[in-house]
Amino acid sequence: MKYSFNAVALVALIGSAQAALRFGCSTVTIQRLDPVVEPGGLPSAHLHQVVGGNAFSPTMSGDIGEQGTCTSCVFSEDFSNYWTAVLFFKHQNGTYKRVPIMANDALPAGINGGMTIYYTQQDFNSNGKQFIRTFPPGFRMTVGSPTQGADGMTKHKGLRFTCLDNKSTRFPEIDDFPKKPCKGGIMTEHHFPACWDGVNLDSPDHQSHMYDTQPTGFAAGAACPKSHPVRMPQLAYETLWDTAQFKDMWPKDGSNPFVFSYGNQSGHAYGTHADYMFGWKGDSLQRAMNSSCMFNACENGKPLKSQSVAAMNACKAKDVVKENHDGWLTALPGMT
C-alpha cells in the first residue's frame, strides 16, 4: 500500500471508494504441492505455504468453489487457493529453519499465519469508473518465476519486499531481500496482473493469458491492451515473515541468510512468485465487486458472508506429502 497521498486527497478518494476487499486467511497447509505448475506432482519440486479452501491437493480442475468443505479465509464463500514459496533461514553451520509466518496487524487478532489478500479495482482507495469482471470458474494464474533473475523484478513491478520496523511499516518497497536484519520481520508482496485475454482460463506458462499495466503495487493501471481487453480485480498478497527471531544469527560477513524454498542460493530473492486458483462460490465475488463496500465493511452479509477467526484457523487441507519441514533441516525440502 502507498501512503504518498496527503490527507485531503485521502478524504476525497475515500468518498468515491467502492468494493475493495482486504481480508485475512490463515494457513490452510504448508506442503510440497502445486496443482497449477506441477499438476499431479506428489510431491512438487519445492515447498509452498497455502491459504484458502481445504480441497487443495496435487490435482485440481473444474469449479474449485464447489470443492472442499471449508476455507481458511474470512469470507466463507471464498474457496480459492492462494500460495507462495516458503522462506527459510540458512544458518552458517549449513542447516535451514523455516521462517514462521505472522498475521498482519490490519486484521483481526488470532489468525494463524497465512496471508492478507486484496482484490482492488482502481487502486488502493478507489474503484474508479470502469466495470470490473471477476474471474470465471476454472481460472488460474501465476506471477513471477523461481528461475527469473533481476530482470524479472523489472518486468513484474508488483513483486516487492519491505523491511519491517513493525507490522505497520509499508515503505520503502525494494526488489530484493533487505541487506540487514529487520526489527519487525520482512513482508513479501505479490501483485498480479489485472488484464485478461477474455478467453483462456490458463495458458502454458500460466501467465500469458494476463497482462500487467500497473506502474507499481496498489496504483492505478493504464488501460488494458486490445490483446487483453478485460479488466479484472487487482489481486495482491502480503505475507509477513518473522525473520526477527534470527537477528542474532546474521552471518558475520554480512551476507543475506534467507533463502526461498525453491533453493536459489545466490542470496537474491528475484525468483519470488505466487499462484492463484479462483474458487469463489457462484457470483459472490462479482456481487462484491459490484457493491460499494470497503475492506471489513464487506463482511457479515454486506454483501459477503464471513466467519470467525476460530473457524478460519480450524480449516486445514489434508497432508498428503507427510514431510517434516520444521526444526533445523540439513537440506531444503525436495533439495537433497
Ligand SMILES: *[C@@H]1O[C@H](CO)[C@@H](O)[C@H](O)[C@H]1NC(C)=O
Ligand atoms: C546449527 O545451529 C543451530 C542454531 O544454533 C543449532 O540448533 C543446530 O544444532 C546447529 N546444527 C549443526 C549441524 O551444527
Ligand SMILES: *[C@@H]1O[C@H](CO)[C@@H](O)[C@H](O)[C@H]1NC(C)=O
Ligand atoms: C539464481 O538467482 C540468480 C540471481 O538472480 C540468477 O542469476 C540465477 O539464474 C538463478 N538460478 C537459477 C537456477 O534459477
Ligand SMILES: *[C@@H]1O[C@H](CO)[C@@H](O)[C@H](O)[C@H]1NC(C)=O
Ligand atoms: C512503525 O514503523 C513506522 C516506520 O516504519 C513508524 O512510522 C511507526 O510510527 C511505527 N509504529 C509503531 C506503532 O511503532
Ligand SMILES: *[C@@H]1O[C@H](CO)[C@@H](O)[C@H](O)[C@H]1NC(C)=O
Ligand atoms: C454486476 O454488474 C453488472 C453490470 O452492471 C451486471 O450485468 C451483473 O449482473 C452484476 N452481477 C452481480 C452478481 O450483481
